[in-house]
Amino acid sequence: MMLKITVKLFFLALFLLIWSGCQTPPPYVETTGVDSAPGRPTTYEDFESPGRVSGVGIESQDIASMTDKMVVDMLATPTLADRQVTPRVIIDSEYFRNESSTRINKNIITDRLRVNLNRASQGRMIFVGRHYSDMVEKERALKRGDGDGGPPVVDAATIPKRANTLGGDYRLGGRITTLDAVDPVSGLASRSHQIIYEMVDLESGMIVWSGIYDFKKTARDDIIYR
Secondary structure, X not given: OHHHHHHHHHHHHHHHHHHHHOOOOOOEEXXXXXXXXXXXXXXXXXXOOOOOOOOOOOOHHHHHHHHHHHHHHHHOOHHXXXXXXXXXXXXXXXXXXXXXXXXXXOHHHHHHHXXXXXXXXXXXXXXXXXXXHHHHHHHHHHHHOOOOOOOOOOOOOOOOOOOOOOOOOEEEEEEEEEEEEEOOOOOEEEEEEEEEEEEEEOOOOOEEEEEEEEEEXXXXXXXXXX
């Protein structure tokens, strides 16, 4: 009888040992100190609506709102959208300065503005890709030779040759500025943003259009913008 009990206990212990070895290791490994517990699943959020993580800086809904407003305003300006000769415009971040306390990649603003304006203008403006000028000049050099009598490297493609690349009539300028305040008692931070957009005549320097977008946010300033 005692032998049967001993055998049963032996096989029970063996089963428990094998079973425990097949289980998923605990999320926290003592030897490495690494927490391998699964994180929260990724969720898609609407770019034009406030997300779950928000603070006092410029966020996606602010970018969508202000660029949409600027597109409508620019298309309502006769100097830009109703000229007898279609104007050539340059919209990039070269002269769009961030002088604010908010960290942001300016290209996310100017790229969205240029793309949406290009789509909405339907040929009433010609957009010059000055930020692609290096790419264009390299290809032109391949088609025309090295300038010292060397032969072209590639054929002329299908677009007729031009003596020069396009110049611009107007170019975007502007700046982002902020005014900050912090309550040391409550820990609340308040930040007012003022964002100026201007189109400048590249011959005279005259500002032919201006747009402004401003907003103020208050929150506990515990969000890190990257």
